[in-house]
Amino acid sequence: MGSLTRKFANNFTTGGVYKPAAITNNSLANITDIPAAAKGKLTLISSQTASASASISFTSGIDSTYPIYRFEFINMHPATDNADLTFQGSTNGGSSYGITTTSTYFETRHSENDSVAQLAYNTGFDLAQSTSYIRGSGSITNQNDSGLSGVLTIFNPSSTIFVKHFICEINKMFNFSGSFESTHSLSAGYLNTTSSINAFDFKMDTGNIDDGTIYMYGIGA
C-alpha cells in the first residue's frame, strides 16, 4: 500500500467508519446550512441590539413560515428610571403600530429586604379594546446592573381567520422607594384582528432603550 493510501486508510476505523481526524472544521467550510428536516425547531430569524434606541422594530421575517414566534429579551436596560417595556403589532409592515388589544396583567413582587411579597392583578396595565402599546413589564430601575429578561410568545400572527393570542413572561428589577425588588410580570391577551400581523415594535414607555438584545425565533415543524 502506498503512503497516500496508508494515510487515507488510517482515517477509517477497522469497521470502515470515518475517524474524527478525517473531518475538520475546514472540511465543513462550505457547509452553510443543513436540511430542514435535520434542524432544531427553534430557529433564530433575526436579532437586534439596542444602543440608546427609541425603539426596536421587527418588520421582516414575520409571516406564515412559522405558526409560533418567540421573542427573547436579554438584559433590556432603560435609559430612564422606572420605564416600562411595551410592545405593539402592525398589519402594514410597521408603517403604524396600534392593533386593538384586550389583555390581562398581573405580577408577583418580592423585595431584597423581604418587606414586600405580593401577588396582584394590575388594572393600570391591562388593556380593554385599546390600541395603546401593551405592557410587557412594569417599572424597571435603570441602575447600572438592573434591567429585565423574558419571553414573549405570539401564536400564528399571519392568520386571516383568528384573533392573535400572546403570552409574555418577564422578570425585572424594580426600585420601590429605595428598596430593590424582583418582579415577575405576566401579561397575556389577544390582538383583536383577523388581519395578518407582520411587524412588532418594542419600546420603553418613556426614554430610550439604553441596552439589551431582542432575539426573534420561529417555532414550527
Added chain:
Amino acid sequence: MGIATRKIANAFSTSGIIQSANINNASLDNITTIAGAGDMVFVSSATASSSASIEFSLGSYKEYKFFFVNMHPQTDDVYFQFNLSTDNGSNYNVTKTSTYFMAYLGENDAGAVLTYDNTLDLAQSTSNQNLLYSLGADADQNASGTLQLFNPSSTTYIKHWIANTNNAHYNNFSFNTYIAGYANTTSALTNIKFQMSSGNIDAGKILMFGVN
C-alpha cells in the same frame, strides 16, 4: 491511477482529511436528523378538522412540549382539556392532582381579576384536566398556549406538567390560565389525548416537540 480513483484521492488532503471543496450543502440532502443539532426536536403534529379528539403517543424524551395554535371549538362555551393513558390509549383515566388560576379582562373592561378556581383544579381525580376557561366559538375566537409534560416514561416518579394558555371567552373576555400538576402514577405514560368538553374540535393545530 484510474479516473475514479483519482477523483476519490483528490477529495482528501495528503493527510487523508476530507477537503472542503468536496463537501457542500447538497452533500447533506439525505440527512434528516443530526444529534445535537437542536435541543427541541419536532416529533409530530395534528390539525383538527371537526375532530372529536387528538391523540399523541409518548416516548422517551425527558420533556415534551405541546403548542396549541388557534384551537377553535364547534360548540360555544366549552373547555379544551387533556387526559393521559398508561395502556397505549385504551383508557384515559390517570389520577391527577393540579392547581388552576387565571387572570381575565373583558373587552368592555369588566373583570380585571386574578383568581384561583377551585372548581377546575383536580384532587386525585381521573377526570380530564381543563386547560382554559369557557372558550367561545365565534369565527375568530380560539385558544393558544403550551403544555410541558416532564419525563412521562419514568417508572419511578410521578409526572409533572405545566400549562399556560390564553383564550377568547365566549362572552368576549381574554382569559390567561396557568395550570400545573402531576399524574400520580409511577407507570409510564404512553399517550395523551386532547378534546373539547363538549362537541368537536372544529379547527386548530397541536405541535408536539421532544426536548433532549
